[in-house]
Amino acid sequence: MSGNREKKKRRLRGEALTVLPLYVFTLLFVLGPIVYMIVLSFLTRAETWGVLPEFTLQNYKNIAEPVYLETFWESIKLALTSTVLVILIGYPFGYFMAKLTAKWKKRTMMLLMIPFWTSSLIRLYGWIIIFRAGGILDKLLMALHVTEKSVKILYTYPAVVVGMVYALLPFMIFAVYSSAEKLDFSLVEAARDLGASPMKAFLTVSLKLTLPGLLSGVVLTFVPSMGLFFIADILGGNKVVLVGNLIQEQLMKTHNWPFAAALSVALLALTSLFMFLYRKLSGVKDLEGLV
Amino acid sequence: MKNRTKLPNVYLGVLLFLMYVPIFLVILYSFNESKLSSVWSGFSLKWYTELFRDRAIFEALGNTLILGVISSLSAGVIGTLGAFGMTKVNFKTKSAVEYVSTLPIMIPEIILGMVFMAFFSLLGLPFGMTTLILAHTAFCIPYVYMLVKARLVGMDKSLAEAALDLGASPLRVFFDITLPLLLPAIVSGMLLAFAMSIDDVIISVFVTGVNTNTLPLKIYTQLKTGVTPKINALCTLMFAATLLLCGFAAFLGRTPKHKKQEPESGRAGR
Numbered sequence: 001m002s003g004n005r006e007k008k009k010r011r012l013r014g015e016a017l018t019v020l021p022l023y024v025f026t027l028l029f030v031l032g033p034i035v036y037m038i039v040l041s042f043l044t045r046a047e048t049w050g051v052l053p054e055f056t057l058q059n060y061k062n063i064a065e066p067v068y069l070e071t072f073w074e075s076i077k078l079a080l081t082s083t084v085l086v087i088l089i090g091y092p093f094g095y096f097m098a099k100l101t102a103k104w105k106k107r108t109m110m111l112l113m114i115p116f117w118t119s120s121l122i123r124l125y126g127w128i129i130i131f132r133a134g135g136i137l138d139k140l141l142m143a144l145h146v147t148e149k150s151v152k153i154l155y156t157y158p159a160v161v162v163g164m165v166y167a168l169l170p171f172m173i174f175a176v177y178s179s180a181e182k183l184d185f186s187l188v189e190a191a192r193d194l195g196a197s198p199m200k201a202f203l204t205v206s207l208k209l210t211l212p213g214l215l216s217g218v219v220l221t222f223v224p225s226m227g228l229f230f231i232a233d234i235l236g237g238n239k240v241v242l243v244g245n246l247i248q249e250q251l252m253k254t255h256n257w258p259f260a261a262a263l264s265v266a267l268l269a270l271t272s273l274f275m276f277l278y279r280k281l282s283g284v285k286d287l288e289g290l291v
Numbered sequence: 292m293k294n295r296t297k298l299p300n301v302y303l304g305v306l307l308f309l310m311y312v313p314i315f316l317v318i319l320y321s322f323n324e325s326k327l328s329s330v331w332s333g334f335s336l337k338w339y340t341e342l343f344r345d346r347a348i349f350e351a352l353g354n355t356l357i358l359g360v361i362s363s364l365s366a367g368v369i370g371t372l373g374a375f376g377m378t379k380v381n382f383k384t385k386s387a388v389e390y391v392s393t394l395p396i397m398i399p400e401i402i403l404g405m406v407f408m409a410f411f412s413l414l415g416l417p418f419g420m421t422t423l424i425l426a427h428t429a430f431c432i433p434y435v436y437m438l439v440k441a442r443l444v445g446m447d448k449s450l451a452e453a454a455l456d457l458g459a460s461p462l463r464v465f466f467d468i469t470l471p472l473l474l475p476a477i478v479s480g481m482l483l484a485f486a487m488s489i490d491d492v493i494i495s496v497f498v499t500g501v502n503t504n505t506l507p508l509k510i511y512t513q514l515k516t517g518v519t520p521k522i523n524a525l526c527t528l529m530f531a532a533t534l535l536l537c538g539f540a541a542f543l544g545r546t547p548k549h550k551k552q553e554p555e556s557g558r559a560g561r
Binding site for chain 1: 510514
């Protein structure tokens with residue numbers, strides 16, 4: 001009997017050992033850095049380089065300056081614009097895809113996976129080719145006599161929006177699809193048979209039942225769109241400055257690390273608020289379509 | 292079920308086509324004789340020859356692969372052991388640690404990059420491969436962890452219990468029973484992690500050193516400063532590699548189905 005207990009004890013110790021790497025790594029390299037960021041955001045910046053260990057709230061006060069508040073507002077606006085467009089374009093795609101036959105579902109999924117796995121930089125580069133002055137779109141517009149002169153779309157706000165939508169669309173499609181796939185389309189038929197208009201049948205049955213997918217799609221689009229600084233960098237030139245660009249600039253060029261930390265904390269708070277709202281709204285804990 | 296009209300299918304087709312246009316343009320212009328991407332002056336392979344002469348690019352490719360392999364392997368070990376152990380242990384901190392460990396893929400990447408840069412310089416680590424590997428491992432772990440955990444939930448526990456009752460050591464049970472059953476989830480988690488690692492720009496920008504370049508970082512700086520069609524050639528080859536990897540993943544995803552001959556794996560699920 002006691003031998004058995006001894007065995008069990010040893011087994012438990014063995015099992016505790018299996019979680020050790022995860023515990024150590026998580027505490028040291030995930031929790032540690034995040035805690036340090038929060039501490040850093042309350043410290044004073046040294047004259048030229050580095051940080052002084054003096055407590056201050058100045059970094060947060062700086063965020064409230066109109067220039068930086070505007071950057072935050074711009075980022076939220078861009079994220080919202082991209083998210084709305086992604087919903088409008090991606091939702092029908094995911095929904096229609098769920099209605100395909102099993103064979104075509106598989107094929108469409110494969111066709112979606114390929115660009116999704118292709119490096120985002122390659123895809124961005126393609127848009128540079130399309131957008132630049134004398135590029136494809138320019139020639140097309142002139143050939144169609146939409147414009148007489150060459151228009152420069154690269155390094156403008158719309159170019160950034162297109163880049164964002166293009167990069168984030170697959171997340172919405174996957175999320176909506178995984179939700180719509182479980183939808184029993186005979187329910188929609190039933191609603192129609194009972195006299196509901198197509199619009200009403202869609203709103204009361206389809207949309208309601210695919211809402212979890214749509215909501216997780218929104219999270220998967222909105223949260224990353226706040227930080228995709230390289231899209232604004234490459235397609236927007238210096239014209240579009242987002243919180244992400246600002247953080248990068250403060251870190252790498254101005255070397256004001258405490259301020260960069262404060263900006264990151266603010267951004268993190270903003271996205272956490274968004275996630276919190278999402279959880280309240282949907283009542284689910286795991287993001288559907290994430291894995 | 293059939294769609295009433297053809298319109299939805301047209302929509303699907305057009306949108307899929309639009310998704311490929313930018314990629315095809317990059318490929319097309321890699322074969323362009325001219326240096327300018329606004330003019331087409333004939334078919335040429337010269338950018339490929341130039342690409343193969345560029346040693347810096349090969350070095351960056353090497354770095355990218357080393358980084359991807361080491362990060363996804365470490366994530367594979369830490370994530371698998373962690374997900375397995377978490378179902379067994381009963382620590383109070385369990386759910387908190389689980390939550391924190393998945394944070395790297397939940398919060399915006401830029402914050403993660405910033406946080407690592409500040410923390411690594413606090414520790415005084417030399418920026419370069421070491422810092423890249425640590426940062427990449429951190430965001431690779433959640434992919435393996437979540438997939439393995441999902442698979443563990445659907446797994447039949449009676450097999451492992453039977454083996455234990457028959458006197459097998461826990462270590463043997465883990466390697467002979469649990470690990471083989473988890474393998475598809477581990478492999479797909481690691482593939483996902485590898486794909487994320489070799490594509491990462493945002494986090495790498497912050498944690499790389501002056502002398503360590505990865506392929507995405509190299510392309511990123513080129514896109515910012517001005518590109519030559521050599522980058523088109525590089526992107527085309529990378530796209531080809533993606534196709535191969537996608538095919539490989541699809542092939543892997545198919546194998547468990549054939550293996551389901553053994554009656555006992557009936558509940559193991561997909």
